Amino acid sequence: MSLVNPEDSLERQNEKLLNIAQALMKRVEQKSEHTGLAYQQFERAALLETQVRERTIELERTLDLLQESNARLETANAETEAARTNLAEAIETVNDGFALFDPDEKLVLFNSRFCRDMHDVMSNLTEGLSFGDYVDMVAHSKALALPADQTRAQWSAERMALHSESHVVFNVAVRWGRWIQVSEHRTARGGTVILQTDVTEIMQNEREERNKLRDQQARTLQATLDHLDQGICIFDHTLALVGWNTNVEGLLSLPPRRAVHRLQFHELLDSFDDGVKYSDGQSVSRLIKWAKQRQRRRPLKFEATRKDGRTLRVFCQEMPDRGFVISFTDVTAEVDAARAMAEINERLEQGVRDRTAELGVALAEAERANASKSRFVAAASHDLLQPLSAAKLFMSSLSDRLSDDASRGVLAKAETALFSVEKIIEALLDISRLDAGKATFKVQPVRLSAILEPLRDELTPTAAAKGLELRMVTADLTVMSDPAYLRRIVQNLMENAIKYTDQGRILVGVRRYGKSARIEVWDTGRGIAEEDQKAIFQEFERRDGPADNTGLGLGLAIVERAAAGLGHPLGIWSQPDVGSCFSLNVPLCDVSKHPETPLETPRTWGKELTGQVLLLVENDIPLSAAITLMVEEHGAEVLIAHSAEEALDLLEEIQLIPDGLLLDYQLGSGMSGVEFYRTFTKRYGKVKAAILSANRSTELQRECREIDIPLLAKPLDKHKLFELLVYDLPARARNADGGL
Template sequence: MMHPLINPSDTPEVSRDKLVTIAEALMRRVEEASDDQGAAYAQFQRAVLLEDQVRARTADLERALDMLNRSNARLGEAMAEAEAARGNLASAIETVEDGFALFDGADRLVLANARFGRPLRNVHGQLKPGMAFADYVRAVSLSEDLLRQAGEAPEDWARRRMERHADRAVTFIVALTGDRWLQVSEHRTGEGGTVILHTDLTQVIRTERLERGKLLDDQAIRVKATLDHLTQGVGVFDAGERLVGFNRRLAEVLSLPLARLPVGLEFAALLAQVAGMEVRGATLSQVAAWAALREPRPALAFELMRANGHVVSVQGQDMPDRGFVVSFSDITAERVAQRALAEANETLERRVAARTEELAEALARAEQANAARARFVAAASHDLLQPLSAAKLFLASLADEALPWRAGETVIKARNALSSVEEILAALLDISKLESGRAALDVGAVALGPLLARLRDEFGPMAARKGLDFKVLASGAVVDSDATYLRRILQNLIGNAIRYTASGRVLVGVRHLSGAVRVEVIDTGPGIPQAERQAIFREFHRLGARASASEGMGLGLAIVERACALLGHPLALDTELGRGSRFAVTLPLAEGELRAVAVPEGAPQGLGDLIVLLVENDAELRRALALLLEGWGVQVIEAASGEEALALLDEIGILPDRGLIDYRLGAGMDGLAVAERLRAAGMAVRLITADRSEALRGGRVGVLPKPIAPGALAAFLRDG
């Protein structure tokens, strides 16, 4: 137990002085004592020991005091730094343009800047650190600056505000008195506190309102200008059936002064001003009931008869904002015209019928003119082929004669030139058929293997002469196509590939797809420039300025494109300059029986030089006969009536070799009259008919009875 003379609160100096005093007193006592020397010495030893203990205790106290002083110094520094940070935070918050307040996790106000709550004058003075959030909301709800909804009590507003406070983040706009607006944004902090920002939107909303007002004014001006330019009188009514806009034409149509059409005029009052007019198509009470409808209004239409005989058509239409618009049109002239038209109805019907017939004839002529060029080319090319064939025969006979060397060379060149012309004319025939849309198609199952084998044999020598590696890969695919046109497509693609490939190879192969195959013709030629990839499919367009007429006239790819389009076979081109080209035709796989490629057995021979005019009003029968004849190699000119046939022949200026005329052609010329005229012009003609009457059989025009026997038809074509 510590001696009562030693007080822990004493400074070291005081404690030392006390100990010195005690030591001196003990020494005196020892000296003055009457006991023996041993007791005195013991007392002295104890005094010395006590002094050492006091000295050690004093050192400990000094060290503890020093540590306490250092801790107090560090605490002061931390408090100063915290106070400085708080001051900096307060200064930073004060620089924020918006009102700022921070509530802690217990919903107590920690701090707020001077702008927070300023729009609410009575609230601003109540904001103190430690204020509860609920008290803040209650003070706002009671503020005179807060513009609450009509009939809303302060406690109702406070309750709704506290419900929003439960959300983690919320933003809403508060209306204040004096046309002021405040946006409130509330967010939770990571420690569970709440940050609130007050943004003054008054100027933004006022500017937006002003701009909207200008826009509406501009729209109103444009609408007014539009209404004033209308020939109809127009009145626009709002959802309360009050007039909000109209044009001057409305007053003119109704013969009312403008003073009787003020803005705000009720629709019922307007109806009262026209009550003296005769109403047709509705009653004024029905019109008033229509305007009073609360559900969407149907279209309204009725007429007013003015005392001067003028007729006004009235149309009403609902608007999305529950208003409606009513137009008034003076249709007096139309009514007068209708009466005049009614009086001349019979004459007008005749004129309309005549005009309709003229238009139909004009349309027919236009359609004929559209196809005339292709038909003329077909007919003219056919006529040219006959003298060309004769010329070739004459040159062939000269080749058998013993001619001088130069004359023999000339004969060979002439024969080659005529062959080139013959090929060009054949291509023109193909183009004319495809362009006219009357190419006879016989679509069915076609085996690619035999077709590719024949093409390999046909083009092999041509490729060998140029030193090209020419390969045609075998295929067992059976496709759905027209054998003749498919052969022509592949002929042109392979011929072009060999013609334009100077060295390298030409490969023809079949790639299998899902439900289809793609026949590809690949060459190592010069490739096709980007600018030429569409042009190469035009007639008479050849790639390369040095191509000569002996190498074709640029019709091959035109035929390929049109034939592929007619058959529905997609055609693709992939090319690269200096690397070659790849043409690909996609063909659907066939599902039916295999269709032979060759000409059917029993087909008559030697009919390829004939042109036959077929006049048949039954489209299906006409098409069937055309397919049969074109399968025999005959060129067919089709017509659905006698008038069309005669006009067509007059247009192309060529008389066909044979004529097949249906006896019963319907309206217009009958078949016999057409046949007589053609027979008189020198054409061999037959009537095709199911009529078995003796009078018809005994006429001057021969008859092929229906159903037509192919043998009899072939005999007529061959012998005339």
């Protein structure tokens, strides 16, 4: 049994012990007997006093620690309150709305700008608000602007789904056309920070730019549709007419534009005459059923014939957005021609059957006519070349007597035209001579490298102008052939390969083939079907070639006849969409028995720019005349303008995009040559061009580099200008000899 209660405080226990000790001491003093019990009580009293003293010391130490802890706690509370005050003041200075949720999803801190565009939400924000309640308040706010196809519950669910990510940024539309960008981030302790930024001005600017771009695209699309030969109708996924061109209005006899906008598809079909006949089993009901299909629609192609006899070819194609496009092409003339052709074929077949007995006579007459044709072409070509040569001489004499530049320009163009006619007549004469067996071949030893290497140097720029790679693998071989005809054969084969190759490369190689050298010209062009490989060697036979459509189709005809006359076997391998290979076997020569005859060096320059149209913008009239005269001597046509405005008006008037531009930098008007080039490319696209200027500043050089065109310094160097025109501008007719 203890003398004190352990549950009492230390002060109370000490007090009781002191009282007990005093009582015992007093009792000991009162007793006279010196018994052992009294001594024991004294010892106990002394022990109790010692324990009281120790407990007192411990109590004092404990009180000191408690006072020190309280002091530190007060300091920490003061620092915490100061930090909280500073944090509150800091987030209050932020221009954006700010809120902090703790890891338990409770609102801890927010500034006055948080949810300021939603007054019904802002007034209910309190510390301790859960994140879910905050989202629910925003979802049901009157200030929240939702799309027509979205409910508030859906918005709330999508918002909570975004909250599951550690970092997310999205935009929220509010009333009065305002937009708030919400940026949500997860803190290191698992809390959530939300920033709200007003991006209304940014959204409005983007919308304006998007509307401008959409308007521009719509105008471009409408202009493109109006330039098509076909009538075009565009329907959206609701089967409503949203776009069409002017041609369809005439083909379908549509009412004014405003009346047909959003016209339904079945209403468009009703605009046809009742007597329209459809091909391939089509009908109005089947077309409507096709348009209303929910699954992917397959393309439709059929013809519709109206009461007035007009036949329209109709093509229906689905678009990615579930809309569709319908094109109408007037093929009345084609149908009538096919019908007439069928009738003619029937009459011809009947005539062939009736005149089978006369076939032998007709065949003999045809053979005689073919022979007389060659003789006639030879005679006519020779007779035509005489007055043509005389005309050229008269013009050369006349050019020395003319003093004005305009007359000289006209004379130069006439000389160019006569030169082209002369070369065509020479080609016809070559064919007639070869057909008649009257061609004269001067067979002699010829080193192949002397034939092939100049052709490589001559045609490499032509291939490069089309983006093609021209490679040549020669051999140190000497053959027996006519050097002039051999060069023309290989040149025509190489030019033909370049002409009918759109991308890839041309490879010219030589290899030994028994006792002959085999010259091969490979290309990665369009190829020739097997059934057409014989026809390409006929006169005036051309495959689908480049857009310029130059030449008469005589090149391969001369190649075949020249190779046959020389006794050089000519071979062909070709596969459509893969490429072709033309080969020529030429017999080898023993150089020890037949010394070589040196070839004449072919001329370097000629009419390399024939067929080119160049625009010269130069405000110095004498200089522009000099440049024009120099350029037109090489076959080009030059359009002259003395200012940027005059040049733009000229292009608008003639509706022709030139092949190249020569632009003076200082045009003496409000637009420089560089600015004119930028304006030109925006309207018509990029073409090869050069800036002409006496200004050699680094600023002008930098401007020319930015637009990727060369700068030619004045005074102009004739050789540099000619190299630019020949090698940098796209060439349509490099060969001044007009082919073979």
